[in-house]
Amino acid sequence: MAEKNVTVQLANDHSIPILGLGTWKSKPDEVRKAVIEALEAGYRHIDGAAAYGNEEEVGAGLKEKFSDGTVKREDVFVTTKLWNVDHRPGDVEAACRKSLEKLGLSYVDLYLMHWPFAFQTGKGMAPKGPDGMILADDDIDFVDTWKAMEDLVEKGLTRAIGVSNFNKSQLQRILDLPPKQKICNLQIEITPYLPGNDIKEFCKANGISLTAYSPLGSPDRPLQAGTDPVLLEDPVINEIAKTKGRSPAQIAIRYQIDRGIVVIPKSVTPSRIRENFQVLDFELTSDEVQRIQALDRNFHYITFPASKNAKYYPF
Ligand SMILES: NC(=O)c1ccc[n+]([C@@H]2O[C@H](COP(=O)([O-])OP(=O)(O)OC[C@H]3O[C@@H](n4cnc5c(N)ncnc54)[C@H](OP(=O)(O)O)[C@@H]3O)[C@@H](O)[C@H]2O)c1
Structure with a gap:
């Protein structure tokens, strides 16, 4: 049985469980059951977003497990994210409240700005021009969105705030603001193929905890090229998995936890x-870690x- 309470300290008084359940692409009818299964298995951290279109069902799963006494609200770390159509500072609080209402919660533990760029409003969640490209609103600076997010902590709507898909110079612009709320977390893609060593060091130096999204290489992601490498089929990861009697997914997850x-x-x-x-009842040897490190591409x-x-655009 895995240890249940390994956490990472945030830059405020709170901490985040090192392992959480992702919910992007989880269909509404599936995600309620997934949240219930996860909480029963010992997870105490659920990652969601307004853009995933399933906050109500995530909330239904949480509610069921709060009601039957499996967990208390304060024992579960819930993250949700501000979508790109709600970056106008005057829209931020309403967007957060809408997420809370859907989740059936009075606060979240972490509220993240999902992306640094804003979309035009009133045209759906992903407004596009005739060329298929997103209609961005470049007049909205994420720094102003961030300042509006700071108020959410003071209002008790979230315990902590952070950002997602920001690069170092974008993070630096927020770090340069007069200190009000800390950037408690950066959520970005991190896998053995994209280890993010540089940004990891940057975050460490600035007291920002780091979350790895798509840690299994997101095999169900919508945009895929036939030439994309398949992380869970990587020969090195499979060889290590076989030696240890574990699955490739367990190796990929454990590797990030060790970092x-x-x-x-x-x-x-x-x-x-x-x-x-x-994933906490086995260890990777230093030789195995080195072999995974060498997969960076x-x-x-x-x-x-x-x-x-x-x-x-951050990349
Ligand atoms: N901030 C952002 O912009 C952002 C972007 C991407 C992701 N995220 C967050 O990070 C989470 C994880 O990323 P992700 O959903 O892109 O991808 P992921 O977790 O890397 O991969 C999910 C896929 O792997 C499959 N899978 C799960 N466990 C497996 C196992 N043990 N063996 C084989 N296959 C397995 C899942 O299938 P089944 O579900 O069918 O079991 C699903 O197809 C998201 O759900 C979301 O919460 C955030």
Whole structure:
């Protein structure tokens, strides 16, 4: 049985469980059950977002497990994210409240700005021009969005705030603001193919905890090229998995935990939800770690190409 309470300290008084359940692409009818399965398996951290379109069902799963006494609200770390159509400072609080209402919670533990760029409003969640490219609103600076997010902590709507998909210079612009609220977490893609060593060092130096999204290489992501490498089929990861009698997913998850990085694999499959949590009862040797380190190929699974013309596109 995995240890349940390994956490990473945030820059405020709170801490985040190092392993959480991802919920992107989890269909509404599946995600309630996935959240229930995860909480029963011992997870105490759920990663969500307004853009995933399933906050109500995530909330339904949480509510069921609060009601039957499996967990208390204060024992579960819940993250959600501000979507790109709500970056106007005057819209931020309403967006957060809407997420809370859907989740059925009075606060979240972490509220993240999902991306640094803003979209035009009133045209749906992903407004696009005739060329298929996103209609960004480059006049909205993420620094102003951040300042509005700071108020959410003071109002008790979230315990901590952070950002996602920011690069170092974008983080630096927030770090340069007069100190009010700390950037408690940066959530970015991190896998053996994209280890993020530089940004990891930067975050460490600035007291920002790091979360690895798509840690399994996001095999169900919407945009895939036939030439993309498949992380869970990587020969080195499979060889290590075989030697240890573990699955490739368990090796990929354990590797990030050993780096002190929070990791949020997504699954709606009960056996995988449990498997992904059973990662603290074995160890990777230094030779195995070195072999995984050598897999770095600076390959992004998630790039949001339709937004690449936005002023604040991070990659
Ligand atoms: N901030 C951002 O912009 C951002 C971007 C991407 C992701 N995220 C967050 O990070 C989470 C994880 O990333 P992700 O969903 O992109 O991808 P992921 O966790 O790398 O991979 C999820 C996929 O792997 C499969 N899977 C799960 N466990 C497995 C196992 N043990 N063996 C084999 N396959 C397994 C899942 O299938 P089944 O579900 O069918 O079991 C699903 O197809 C997201 O759900 C979301 O919460 C955030």
